[in-house]
Amino acid sequence: MNNSQKTEEFYQRLKAQLEENFSWPSTYLYKFIVPSDQEKINTIKDIFADSGANLQTKESSKGTFTSVSVKVRMKSPDAVIEKYLEVSKVEGVISL
Template identity: 55%
Template sequence: MADKNSDEFYGKLKEQLLATSKWPSNYLYKFIVLSDANKVKSIHKIFDNMGAVIVSKKSKNGKYTSVSITVNLKNPDQVIEKYKEVGAIEGVISL
């Protein structure tokens, strides 16, 4: 389902990651999702068994949950792979 824009976006992201980080490296993901337990759980599941540090925090009115994930990854391709997996969950916003 990748369109030209997302391919272009991920290509630029990979270049930036290669230029700015030494790999393997810790990477911080930030996502916002409606406060739906199943969606939050789905995000957590993508990072299971990776030694990720995950912090979830509900917004003031409780409608949204922000999920911050710090995980050590081997290379930029792994970073992009995880973005794509999380992006498959409906309604998730990547920051």
């Protein structure tokens, strides 16, 4: 199984869990770990810029990574996954 198939299966499971555990539209909390690079953090901020998101950042104790929490009202599981896919294009980002 290649990475593309694994990624597709992951998002299919996530969609099923989101459909089962949330009533849509719903508030969703994204959590990301990003290398402490302001350009990368700003890219994530830009992805959520027009969504009315509440975004918080916290730098690690050594300053090498920054956690980014984004609380935002989403319309559907597909909309949640769409944002994950956009953020996944930012190099070095880990989605939690």
